[in-house]
Amino acid sequence: MPRRFTIEPLVIPEAPGASGWSDFDAANAVRNVCEAASYGTQDLVRRADEMLPMWQNTEFEPRHGLIARLDGDVVARAVIDTLADPASKHAWLEVLVRPEARGLGIGAALSDAIEQLALDAGRSTFIVYAASPDAPGPRLDAPTGFGSVPLENPEVRFLLSRGYRLEQLNRGSRLSLPADPEAVRRLEADAEAHAVGYSAVTWIGSTPEQYRSDMANLHTRMSTDAPTAGLEEPEDVWTVERVDAEDASRSSADLVPVTAAAVHGATGALVAFSTTFVPAEQNRAITQDDTLVLREHRGHRLGTLVKLANLRAVENDFPGHPSIITFNAEENRPMLDVNEAMGFVPIGYEGAWRRDA
Template sequence: MGTVQLDVNDDRLTRQAHQALTASRAVGRPWYEPPSFEETVVDWRHEDQAEPKEIWVAEHDGEVTGLAMLYLPMEDNTWLAWCDLHVHPEHRRRGHGSALMDRVVERAKDARRTSLVTEFMVPVDEPEHGYRRFVERHGYTLSNTEVVRHLDLPVPDSQLQHLDSASRPRWAGDYRLETYVNGVPEALQPSLCEVMNQLIVDAPTGEIEYEPESMSPGRYREHLGVERQMARTRLTTVALGAAGEVVGYSDLVLPAGAPTTVFQWGTYVHREHRGRRLGMAIKVENLRRLQADHPERRRVVTGNDGTNSWMVSINEALGFHVVELSPAYQRKLD
């Protein structure tokens, strides 16, 4: 048994790693739709200079049994590293996960990181789940927990109209909403990036401390280019202030390999523009565009810290229901 860094240009091993990843994520989650190999390999082969990644695999008799993806931000939060570790269910409890964990801890230390964070999905009613026990044995402590919710589609037009009518008097006349497919125009990108960079600071994150991110228009366009190669679709609704600047946004992402699933990425309203029901407004508008353009999609998946009462209340009003938990664990590195 050993661990090696994955050569992402080796189609055979990369396909095996993808199979281990999707098999691991599917355990106990009948609703899970795996990403296609084609879109996954585009992501794995992309070299993001602002957040390089290393993919380490465990092997047995020439077969990939598990993998760990290590992310190392270089432009912000440079004391942190993130890892996402998976072992194929047919190869668990044989030391592969521990070998991979030891490897990413070693690599995070080599990169002079002082904290390593990992997240995973567990059932709501299993506080002693095996994934929790595994990371705790490896020195991790629970930092915060996101509640993962699903929204069944389509949401009735009457419900969206009711929520729109309740929020519109609070913002109409001072703001306008616009929706874009696969990225906002370049003129809006600087103010959008400024808003996006604040999300990680304002969202509840428990014991994990973050500084603002450093998304730039150039890096934003780079990400859009990768998404196009992955055949993903991104729907972005923005709230624009009096000067035409972005003051709030909401992103929905439609993966090509998961044909009925939509992922709710960031939703954020700048702190200076809160109290006007803009959060509800941009989410309703984005859902309307989603349902008009993509009636084949059956669910939206989102996650929020349980203490984020503002966003939780919006999601519950839209009809999101609790499905699972995503705890974040942190290990302090010597």
């Protein structure tokens, strides 16, 4: 007799331990199990209480979820993220099923449900980022010309069967800490020699008052200046108020932001930045968030400048963490060159897929 499963909305609790917490915690565990299985490391694990603020504070980044139960247990989840702009047609979707619950139709049912939620919200361009562990056999090449995924992987077959097309490959990389001091010194000397007219500034925690407007601009440009291949991801406008809201969310999530930025001497404006998030537990990996150099300021080693300044701050103020994890588009060779020179090594890859409904 086929095992029965049910799908229902993910209820967001008001606080850890409040009503709905057990389901939220179980849904987060689904994420952790699937990430660890895909990348072969626990470095991507996140606590549920760390993730909760990002689900509660959704004024600027709307998010909704579904869960699937099998025999009463939460074994899968689906997430839809959209822009706050109601005119935007894009939706970012994720469906994850615990390995022991696969092959029962749960992933297909959750995909149907989350895609319908997107359509009901007026979103018709679906983007999915799906990890693709390496495997032998034929490959599906990304149209960018950089990277491929195993054609026979279950997630690849599944997405192709639903009409998605592969647009881009992202590389997950890991830097063991502490970083090689000789490599860091060599890179710092090279960056300083090329970054004439620029300087680095670093802060820990919330964005200083004098940088909030510039950081809003940098975050907005992150959505237009970073390579997105055929995904054609839209501009995501940030304001000072959104910078403040993001700072507040991270603070309540018990993740400490460490930010390094490049100051253009002629104008005093921030023109590049790199942010990491440091968890409270010293034995856990640090997460690299966004790194960007504005297009008009590239060619001066500013990416190296801000990443190294960030690394120095992390190692000085938060010693003992085992690693930093980052993800980059495989065609973003300039950033990968910086990462590789710092000592980052690949841990896995994810495909970026698109479907136009």
